[in-house]
Amino acid sequence: MKHIFHLFLLFLHMSCKKDFHCCGFLSNAESSRTFAVRTRFYLPILIVLTLLDGGSSASASEAHVLESLKASFRVVVVASGLDHPWAVGFLPSGEILVTERSGDLRLIKKGELQEAVVEGLPEISAKNDQGGLLDIALDPAFDQNGRLCLSYVAQAEGGRGTEIGCGIFRDDRLDEFKVIFRALPKNKSGRHFGCRLLFADGYLYATLGDRGNRPQAQDRATHPGSVVRLMADGTVPADNPFIGHSAYQPELYAYGNRNPQGLAQDPITGAIWMHEHGPRGGDELNRLMAGANYGWPVISYGKEYFLPKAVGEGTHKSGMEQPIHYWVPSIAPSGMTFYSGPDFPGWRGSLFLGSLKFQELVRLELDQGQVVAEERLLSAEFGRIRDVRQGPDGALYLLTDAAEGQLLKLMPAD
Numbered sequence: 001m002k003h004i005f006h007l008f009l010l011f012l013h014m015s016c017k018k019d020f021h022c023c024g025f026l027s028n029a030e031s032s033r034t035f036a037v038r039t040r041f042y043l044p045i046l047i048v049l050t051l052l053d054g055g056s057s058a059s060a061s062e063a064h065v066l067e068s069l070k071a072s073f074r075v076v077v078v079a080s081g082l083d084h085p086w087a088v089g090f091l092p093s094g095e096i097l098v099t100e101r102s103g104d105l106r107l108i109k110k111g112e113l114q115e116a117v118v119e120g121l122p123e124i125s126a127k128n129d130q131g132g133l134l135d136i137a138l139d140p141a142f143d144q145n146g147r148l149c150l151s152y153v154a155q156a157e158g159g160r161g162t163e164i165g166c167g168i169f170r171d172d173r174l175d176e177f178k179v180i181f182r183a184l185p186k187n188k189s190g191r192h193f194g195c196r197l198l199f200a201d202g203y204l205y206a207t208l209g210d211r212g213n214r215p216q217a218q219d220r221a222t223h224p225g226s227v228v229r230l231m232a233d234g235t236v237p238a239d240n241p242f243i244g245h246s247a248y249q250p251e252l253y254a255y256g257n258r259n260p261q262g263l264a265q266d267p268i269t270g271a272i273w274m275h276e277h278g279p280r281g282g283d284e285l286n287r288l289m290a291g292a293n294y295g296w297p298v299i300s301y302g303k304e305y306f307l308p309k310a311v312g313e314g315t316h317k318s319g320m321e322q323p324i325h326y327w328v329p330s331i332a333p334s335g336m337t338f339y340s341g342p343d344f345p346g347w348r349g350s351l352f353l354g355s356l357k358f359q360e361l362v363r364l365e366l367d368q369g370q371v372v373a374e375e376r377l378l379s380a381e382f383g384r385i386r387d388v389r390q391g392p393d394g395a396l397y398l399l400t401d402a403a404e405g406q407l408l409k410l411m412p413a414d
């Protein structure tokens with residue numbers, strides 16, 4: 001738009017160069033009339049050019065080449081007009097599903113965002129806070145059973161809480177929806193719900209935030225502030241680490257988490273990685289291990305929001321895990337995936353995640369389970385990055401968290 005406006009001014013200047021007043025400050029009536037006539041003639045041209053420019057915004061972004069240390073790429077807008085999108089799921093048909101935190105599930109078909117929302121969802125508690133419709137995960141046998149699972153916030157007696165439910169996606173709607181997990185206890189807080197989902201090795205993993213009640217993260221009699229592991233139907237695996245402890249929630253797989261919103265499996269090693277939001281500093285990247293205590297709120301690399309003091313007892317304590325990597329100041333991480341696609345050979349094996357705070361895509365290089373390099377991409381180019389996924393085509397996809405959010409695709413520059 002800016003370059004078209006400049007061209008318009010130049011063109012007007014050239015047409016008026018015989019009349020000094022038309023190009024200057026219009027010091028008399030004659031120059032005013034001259035300017036007005038010529039503006040009425042050229043202004044419609046400017047409007048048409050502007051509309052054409054707006055209609056080609058995706059093409060402009062495609063032509064804009066961006067540089068990484070190990071790749072050159074461009075960003076293509078796949079879909080726009082999403083209401084605070086939270087997660088993306090790819091169907092075998094080539095269609096794409098996107099969750100909106102406001103409570104709708106949207107379908108992108110043949111590259112077009114459908115106006116009609118997907119019907120058949122449960123009642124979702126979506127307020128002006130961190131709740132609403134969250135993650136989506138396709139059953140590993142989706143080709144045969146059409147089953148997918150959603151995490152979302154529900155209202156019930158005692159307040160609100162994270163729930164997980166699954167249904168059959170067919171004819172562009174969700175049928176036979178059934179709740180398979182409810183995080184307890186519920187409360188009236190509007191923050192720290194988690195909740196990323198991951199099907200891996202025959203199990204369904206889900207991250208749960210502490211719901212703003214810090215002590216719950218160390219209380220194994222409750223779900224908040226933990227990672228739970230379920231069978232696909234919601235039953236409890238017989239080898240979960242706290243089975244046999246009658247006072248503990250049997251779904252717990254790990255605990256001591258603040259608000260984890262990233263979960264991904266390394267396609268090479270099979271290890272599951274997760275990240276979580278710290279308070280003022282202290283966002284963490286961890287490997288998920290059975291029975292592990294990740295320390296919140298006893299240990300943290302973050303500080304209190306309103307006091308110049310560290311959270312808890314410090315940064316280390318026996319029996320509590322140290323993060324593989326942490327960020328001070330906080331980047332507010334969200335979404336995560338390992339890249340293994342063909343488009344960017346230099347990125348293979350890298351771990352990608354979004355930064356909500358700095359509006360960046362973060363690329364981490366790993367070596368023997370340790371972070372050896374970090375690169376920041378797309379700084380404030382597209383807004384807050386909420387989800388990062390590798391699609392079935394091997395490309396990297398991003399969701400931007402905004403009232404007019406977008407689904408973006410990273411493609412090679414060539």
